[in-house]
Amino acid sequence: xxxxxxxxxxxxxxxxxxxxxxxxxxxxxxxxxxxxxxxxxxxxxxxxxxxxxxxxxxxxxxxxxxxxxxxxxxxxxxxxxxxxxxxxxxxxxxxxxxxxxxxxxxxxxxxxxxxxxxxxxxxxxxxxxxxxxxxxxxxxxxxxxxxxxxxxxxxxxxxxxxxxxxxxxxxxxxxxxxxxxxxxxxxxxxxxxxxxxxxxxxxxxxxxxxxxxxxxxxxxxxxxxxxxxxxxxxxxxxxxxxxxxxxxxxxxxxxxxxxxxxxxxxxxxxxxxxxxxxxxxxxxxx
Amino acid sequence: xxxxxxxxxxxxxxxxxxxxxxxxxxxxxxxxxxxxxxxxxxxxxxxxxxxxxxxxxxxxxxxxxxxxxxxxxxxxxxxxxxxxxxxxxxxxxxxxxxxxxxxxxxxxxxxxxxxxxxxxxxxxxxxxxxxxxxxxxxxxxxxxxxxxxxxxxxxxxxxxxxxxxxxxxxxxxxxxxxxxxxxxxxxxxxxxxxxxxxxxxxxxxxxxxxxxxxxxxxxxxxxxxxxxxxxxxxxxxxxxxxxxxxxxxxxxxxxxxxxxxxxxxxxxxxxxxxxxxxxxxxxxxx
DNA sequence: GTTCCGCATGAATCGATAG
DNA sequence: ACTATCGATTCATGCGGAA
Numbered sequence: 001x002x003x004x005x006x007x008x009x010x011x012x013x014x015x016x017x018x019x020x021x022x023x024x025x026x027x028x029x030x031x032x033x034x035x036x037x038x039x040x041x042x043x044x045x046x047x048x049x050x051x052x053x054x055x056x057x058x059x060x061x062x063x064x065x066x067x068x069x070x071x072x073x074x075x076x077x078x079x080x081x082x083x084x085x086x087x088x089x090x091x092x093x094x095x096x097x098x099x100x101x102x103x104x105x106x107x108x109x110x111x112x113x114x115x116x117x118x119x120x121x122x123x124x125x126x127x128x129x130x131x132x133x134x135x136x137x138x139x140x141x142x143x144x145x146x147x148x149x150x151x152x153x154x155x156x157x158x159x160x161x162x163x164x165x166x167x168x169x170x171x172x173x174x175x176x177x178x179x180x181x182x183x184x185x186x187x188x189x190x191x192x193x194x195x196x197x198x199x200x201x202x203x204x205x206x207x208x209x210x211x212x213x214x215x216x217x218x219x220x221x222x223x224x225x226x227x228x229x230x231x232x233x234x235x236x237x238x239x240x241x242x243x244x245x246x247x248x249x250x251x252x253x254x255x256x257x258x259x260x261x262x263x264x265x266x267x268x269x270x271x272x273x274x275x276x277x278x279x280x281x282x283x284x285x286x
Numbered sequence: 287x288x289x290x291x292x293x294x295x296x297x298x299x300x301x302x303x304x305x306x307x308x309x310x311x312x313x314x315x316x317x318x319x320x321x322x323x324x325x326x327x328x329x330x331x332x333x334x335x336x337x338x339x340x341x342x343x344x345x346x347x348x349x350x351x352x353x354x355x356x357x358x359x360x361x362x363x364x365x366x367x368x369x370x371x372x373x374x375x376x377x378x379x380x381x382x383x384x385x386x387x388x389x390x391x392x393x394x395x396x397x398x399x400x401x402x403x404x405x406x407x408x409x410x411x412x413x414x415x416x417x418x419x420x421x422x423x424x425x426x427x428x429x430x431x432x433x434x435x436x437x438x439x440x441x442x443x444x445x446x447x448x449x450x451x452x453x454x455x456x457x458x459x460x461x462x463x464x465x466x467x468x469x470x471x472x473x474x475x476x477x478x479x480x481x482x483x484x485x486x487x488x489x490x491x492x493x494x495x496x497x498x499x500x501x502x503x504x505x506x507x508x509x510x511x512x513x514x515x516x517x518x519x520x521x522x523x524x525x526x527x528x529x530x531x532x533x534x535x536x537x538x539x540x541x542x543x544x545x546x547x548x549x550x551x552x553x554x555x556x557x558x559x560x561x562x563x564x565x566x567x568x569x570x571x572x
Numbered sequence: 573g574t575t576c577c578g579c580a581t582g583a584a585t586c587g588a589t590a591g
Numbered sequence: 592a593c594t595a596t597c598g599a600t601t602c603a604t605g606c607g608g609a610a
Binding site: 082085088102124125137139 | 366367368369371374375377378381386387388389390392394398402404405406407408409410411421422423425427475476477478479
């Protein structure tokens with residue numbers, strides 16, 4: 001089976017028009033937050049954010065299959081001491097376009113940005129808004145089950161803290177090979193709260209989310225051979241993970257720098273990850 | 287110093303009018319969820335929730351001190367496969383009343399309600415919306431500091447598992463005396479994500495939160511002798527915790543059953559509440 | 573091969589200063 | 592007055608080098 005991984009250079013509000021109706025199984029993206037990352041993107045003013053995004057979401061609604069899902073990673077920024085309401089307004093306006101606001105997952109960023117202010121704590125969570133075209137959408141819950149129970153406690157207690165941390169980080173969201181042979185014993189369905197750290201290792205490109213995040217949603221909402229779309233693919237995390245998992249993908253990127261970075265291929269650090277995962281998957285099958 | 291703990295029977299939209307302007311330091315409440323708790327409250331239809339709540343929030347705006355804070359625990363329910371948007375609309379409408387939407391804390395319920403659905407995972411988080419009258423409000427961040435990750439890794443590792451458990455259980459949410467002398471060195475400010483288990487004890491009340499939740503916010507936003515208000519006090523958690531922490535409090539409850547429950551002290555540990563209420567009534571007669 | 577330690581690095585926010 | 596820029600603050604994490 002051949003996996004297609006397309007990267008398109010250009011403004012997604014234009015390039016999306018070239019995609020066919022009802023052709024995508026999962027849209028997964030983290031658009032530039034309002035007034036953030038203005039060194040790499042233009043920087044959209046909070047007051048104009050909804051107006052800027054609606055033409056894009058309209059196209060996304062068109063290209064998504066009726067059984068497909070749209071996951072939008074977003075967080076409102078503070079303006080004059082208040083959380084701005086553009087995300088709330090965006091949800092309301094997208095529903096008027098025809099989207100169903102099915103669920104809101106919570107991404108708890110365990111390593112959030114530091115700092116201290118007299119009237120505010122560090123912001124350590126972001127929204128993962130789930131939208132659908134229809135109440136009947138595809139969902140493969142078994143693909144993201146997690147180990148749990150007394151069994152996990154007693155086994156994991158015998159490992160040192162660094163062992164656990166290191167093995168988790170190596171394989172992304174799951175557990176490392178040391179623990180992998182216990183995995184098939186007991187598993188439970190997860191909740192709508194995700195605990196994941198951001199990856200700060202990569203110097204040149206600011207990865208929007210860790211690989212474990214797209215991996216979780218791709219497993220949950222697609223099968224091998226399905227199509228994944230990220231209209232703000234940035235450093236290419238979504239495309240890379242989709243490819244790793246045997247999903248076809250389309251990534252659109254406005255900024256030529258990121259476009260070239262993704263096209264130039266998987267860097268060596270990621271190659272290691274892929275090898276680790278293969279070994280882990282093979283180990284699980286036994 | 288005498289601590290006053292008032293419990294008032296009645297509809298808070300009426301009873302709130304009897305409270306003075308700018309008299310409350312912290313409002314902390316978990317109102318009945320839309321249509322969800324038909325058995326215990328009237329059951330407000332999701333489409334009428336905003337309309338129902340706005341007259342109440344208007345009164346709350348009046349009674350809150352300019353330096354005070356309003357924490358609203360709320361979560362939208364699922365209607366026809368979608369998250370209803372009444373919470374989003376409520377935030378937008380409350381801002382029009384004059385409220386500032388300062389922050390949204392996340393309550394991660396570690397032991398959320400069990401169950402399984404074909405297109406949805408268990409809901410394990412709720413919103414804790416922070417509203418203020420003014421950008422300058424009082425906040426006592428030092429009162430809720432937590433041990434840092436570094437401290438936990440390097441120091442806690444050397445303690446045995448039983449030592450840790452024993453010390454934690456002694457002091458409840460805090461840490462034991464054996465470790466306490468390290469605390470002032472290695473403490474960090476928390477984030478806006480709260481990890482707290484729900485309490486199973488309060489089965490009788492519809493929307494009860496664990497004591498640790500009001501405790502955290504009461505410590506964060508008030509000092510001893512300040513006034514705490516819960517317009518939907520239910521089984522009395524807010525009042526009980528406020529009393530324990532030496533804060534004056536007013537609890538309003540519409541349902542006679544809960545009112546009687548708090549008054550009669552169903553739990554023996556809450557006997558002091560009645561005494562306090564009697565003292566309050568005598569105080570009012572004067 | 574493991575474990576430990578040091579260090580750079582963030583999708584942040586506020587308040588002061590400058591145009 | 593109103594917006595743009597800058598410095599100060601702060602901590603979980605991964606990586607590289609050393610024991």
